[in-house]
Amino acid sequence: MKDAWSSDEVRKAEEPLIAAGEPLMARAAYALAQTVLREVGARPADGRAPGYRPGRPSGTRLRGSLGSDGLPGRARARARRMAGSRGDVRGAQALLLVGPGNNGGDTLFAGAHLARRGMRVTAVLASTRAHEDGLAAFRVAGGKVLTLADIRVPSVVRSALESDVILDGLVGVGARGALRPPAGGLVRTLAEARETAGERWPYTVAVDIPSGIGVDDGVVLGPVLPADRTVTFGALKPGLLLPPAAHLAGEVELIDVGFPPVSGSEGWGAIWGVTTGRHAMAGTDPAAGRVRRVEPADVAALWPTPSPHDHKYTRGVVGVIAGTTTYPGAAVLATSGAVLAGPGMVRYLGPEAVGSRVLLERPEVVVTGGRVQSWVLGPGVPAVDPEAGPDGDGQARRIFGALAAVTGVLSEDVTGGKMPAVIDAGALTMLEHRLPAWAVLTPHAGELAELLQGLGHDVDRAAVEAQPLHWVRTAHQATGATVLLKGAITVVAGPGDAYAQADAPAWTATAGAGDVLAGILGTLLAGRSADVVEDETLAARLAAVAVLVHGRAAARASAGGPVAALEIARAVPAVVAELLRD
Numbered sequence: 001m002k003d004a005w006s007s008d009e010v011r012k013a014e015e016p017l018i019a020a021g022e023p024l025m026a027r028a029a030y031a032l033a034q035t036v037l038r039e040v041g042a043r044p045a046d047g048r049a050p051g052y053r054p055g056r057p058s059g060t061r062l063r064g065s066l067g068s069d070g071l072p073g074r075a076r077a078r079a080r081r082m083a084g085s086r087g088d089v090r091g092a093q094a095l096l097l098v099g100p101g102n103n104g105g106d107t108l109f110a111g112a113h114l115a116r117r118g119m120r121v122t123a124v125l126a127s128t129r130a131h132e133d134g135l136a137a138f139r140v141a142g143g144k145v146l147t148l149a150d151i152r153v154p155s156v157v158r159s160a161l162e163s164d165v166i167l168d169g170l171v172g173v174g175a176r177g178a179l180r181p182p183a184g185g186l187v188r189t190l191a192e193a194r195e196t197a198g199e200r201w202p203y204t205v206a207v208d209i210p211s212g213i214g215v216d217d218g219v220v221l222g223p224v225l226p227a228d229r230t231v232t233f234g235a236l237k238p239g240l241l242l243p244p245a246a247h248l249a250g251e252v253e254l255i256d257v258g259f260p261p262v263s264g265s266e267g268w269g270a271i272w273g274v275t276t277g278r279h280a281m282a283g284t285d286p287a288a289g290r291v292r293r294v295e296p297a298d299v300a301a302l303w304p305t306p307s308p309h310d311h312k313y314t315r316g317v318v319g320v321i322a323g324t325t326t327y328p329g330a331a332v333l334a335t336s337g338a339v340l341a342g343p344g345m346v347r348y349l350g351p352e353a354v355g356s357r358v359l360l361e362r363p364e365v366v367v368t369g370g371r372v373q374s375w376v377l378g379p380g381v382p383a384v385d386p387e388a389g390p391d392g393d394g395q396a397r398r399i400f401g402a403l404a405a406v407t408g409v410l411s412e413d414v415t416g417g418k419m420p421a422v423i424d425a426g427a428l429t430m431l432e433h434r435l436p437a438w439a440v441l442t443p444h445a446g447e448l449a450e451l452l453q454g455l456g457h458d459v460d461r462a463a464v465e466a467q468p469l470h471w472v473r474t475a476h477q478a479t480g481a482t483v484l485l486k487g488a489i490t491v492v493a494g495p496g497d498a499y500a501q502a503d504a505p506a507w508t509a510t511a512g513a514g515d516v517l518a519g520i521l522g523t524l525l526a527g528r529s530a531d532v533v534e535d536e537t538l539a540a541r542l543a544a545v546a547v548l549v550h551g552r553a554a555a556r557a558s559a560g561g562p563v564a565a566l567e568i569a570r571a572v573p574a575v576v577a578e579l580l581r582d
C-alpha cells in the first residue's frame with residue numbers, strides 16, 4: 001500500500017528530525033542530484049535525456065532506504081557507478097527554477113552537486129528571496145545565478161531550450177493556491193514552449209512536487225510545468241496520486257530522508273498517538289482519511305481465496321441484473337467479469353432472450369432467482385425516465401427490488417441479510433434511499449455529475465474532473481455509499497481512507513470495460529460479504545483491488561495495443577493467479 005502524507009503531516013514529521021539536527025535538506029538535495037546525474041548521464045548522443053515521451057503514463061517507484069551514513073543506499077551505489085562515466089555529464093546544461101523557500105533550497109544544493117560534477121548550471125531566482133545557504137553553496141560550486149526580474153521570461157525559455165535538464169524548484173509543500181506572478185507567468189510560458197518543442201524539450205524534474213499542483217487534493221488551479229520525473233522527499237503527497245495533478249508528475253521517485261516508516265493506519269497511529277485510524281488529513285474534508293494506493297502485493301490479503309472447506313454457497317453468489325434486449329452485451333460482460341473473478345456462483349436476472357446470450361458466453365451462469373451475497377445492478381440498463389416510468393424489459397423493476405434489499409427497506413427475513421452491491425449505469429438513477437457503505441456506486445465523471453446535480457449540487461462533468469476527490473467524497477457523504485469514480489486514475493472514497501488507482505492503459509477507455517469492472521467487484525463483495533458489512537471501510541479497499549485487477553487484466557489483454565472489453569474479463573484469471581502467487 002502506498003500512503004500519501006498531507007503537507008501538514010510532512011511538516012509534523014520533519015519538526016522533530018530538524019530539531020534533532022538531521023540533515024534533511026542535504027539528503028534531499030544529494031538524492032535529487034544523483035537522479036539528475038543518472039538521467040543526464042544516460043542521455044543519447046543527440047544530447048536529449050532518455051525516456052521523454054509526451055503523455056506517457058505516470059508510475060511510482062520507491063527508492064532504497066538510508067545507509068549508515070544517512071545517505072540513500074541505492075543512490076550511493078549509483079554514484080560509484082557514475083564515477084566510471086564521469087565525462088558523460090561534463091558540459092551538460094541544467095536550468096534551475098528556484099523559489100523563495102526550502103524547495104528552492106533543495107534545488108540550489110542539488111545544483112551545487114551538479115556543478116561540482118562538471119555540469120553548467122544556471123539558477124533563475126523567481127523571487128527576491130532565496131534560501132541563503134543554498135545560494136551560497138551554489139555560487140561556491142560555480143553555478144550561475146540570474147534573477148527573473150533582470151532577465152525576463154523569453155530569455156528563460158531560450159535558456160530552457162538549450163538545456164539538457166530542468167529542475168522545477170519553485171514551490172513544494174509550502175505552496176498555497178495557484179502559482180502567483182511572476183512564477184506563474186514563467187511557468188505558463190515554459191509549459192507553452194514545451195508543447196511547441198515536443199521531443200526537443202529537456203528532461204524535466206519536479207523537486208518534491210510539480211510547482212503549482214494542489215499538494216493535498218491534486219487540483220490544478222493554474223499553470224504547471226509537466227515533469228518527466230518527480231523526486232519527492234520523505235513521503236508521497238496526495239497530489240502525486242490524485243488526478244488531475246498526478247498526470248503532471250511523470251514517474252514519481254520517493255526518497256527516504258529519514259521519516260519514520262509507516263505502513264497503514266496502525267503505523268500512523270503509533271507515530272501520532274492516533275488510535276482510531278482516522279486522522280485530519282489531505283484533501284478537502286478534515287474528518288476523512290488519507291489518500292492511498294493499493295499495490296499488487298496487497299491483493300492476496302484481500303482477495304476471497306477459497307479453502308478446502310468451502311463449497312459454492314460459502315464462497316459467495318453474485319446476482320447480476322444487467323442488460324436489456326436493446327443492450328444485451330452489458331449482461332454478457334458483467335457476468336463474464338463476475339464469473340472469471342472466481343465466485344461460488346453467478347445468477348443472472350433479466351429478459352429470457354438476454355439470459356440466453358449470457359449462457360452462450362458463460363454456461364456456468366444460473367438464470368433463475370435465489371439467494372445471493374452481492375448484487376451487480378445496472379450495467380446496460382437505461383436511466384429511468386421520470387416521464388415514462390420504469391421500463392427496460394422489467395430490469396428497472398428488478399433493480400428497484402434489489403435496491404430495497406440493499407438499503408434495508410426490505411426486512412432481512414426477506415432479503416436473507418445485509419446485502420453489498422455494485423450500483424452502476426442506469427441503476428445510479430434509481431436511488432431513493434440512503435445507502436450503506438457496502439453499496440458501491442461506480443459512475444464515470446458524467447454520471448457522477450448527474451448524480452450530484454440530482455442531489456442539488458451545481459456541478460458538471462468538467463468540474464468533477466477538475467476536483468475528483470472532493471466530488472467523490474461529497475457523493476459519499478450525500479448518499480452514504482462508497483463511491484468509485486472511473487477514469488484513467490480511478491478514485492474511490494467511503495468512510496475513512498480514499499484510494500487513487502492508476503493501473504489501466506488508456507486502451508481501457510472502451511465501451512463495456514466498466515461492465516466488466518462491475519462484475520469483478522461483485523465477486524469480491526460476494527466473497528467477503530460478511531466482512532464488508534462488519535467493517536464499513538472495507539468496501540473501498542475491495543473496490544480499489546477490483547480496479548487494480550481490472551487495470552492489470554486490461555494491460556495484459558492489450559499488450560500495448562487495442563483491447564476489447566470481453567478480453568479484459570478473459571485475462572482476469574491469469575492476473576489473479578499471478579497476484580496470489582507473488
Ligand SMILES: NC(=O)C1=CN([C@@H]2O[C@H](COP(=O)(O)OP(=O)(O)OC[C@H]3O[C@@H](n4cnc5c(N)ncnc54)[C@H](O)[C@@H]3O)[C@@H](O)[C@H]2O)[C@@H](O)CC1
Nearest residue numbers: 024025100101102103171172173174175176178179180208
Ligand atoms: N523543512 C525541511 O527541512 C525540509 C524541506 N524540504 C523541502 O522544503 C519544501 C518546503 O519548503 P517551505 O516550507 O519553505 O515551502 P516552499 O519552498 O514549498 O514554498 C514556500 C514559499 O513559496 C511561496 N509560495 C507559496 N505559495 C505560492 C504560490 N502559489 N505562488 C508563488 N509562491 C508561493 C511562499 O511565499 C514561500 O516563500 C519541501 O517541499 C521540500 O522541497 C526538504 O528539503 C526536506 C527537508
Ligand SMILES: Nc1ncnc2c1ncn2[C@@H]1O[C@H](COP(=O)(O)OP(=O)(O)O)[C@@H](O)[C@H]1O
Nearest residue numbers: 486487488504505506508509511512513514515
Ligand atoms: N484514459 C483512460 N485510461 C485508462 N483507463 C480508463 C481511461 N478512461 C476510462 N478508463 C477506464 O475504462 C473503463 C470505462 O468504463 P465506463 O466508462 O463505465 O464504460 P462502459 O460503461 O462502456 O463500460 C473504466 O474502468 C475506466 O476506469
Ligand SMILES: [K+]
Nearest residue numbers: 168171207211
Ligand atoms: K517544486
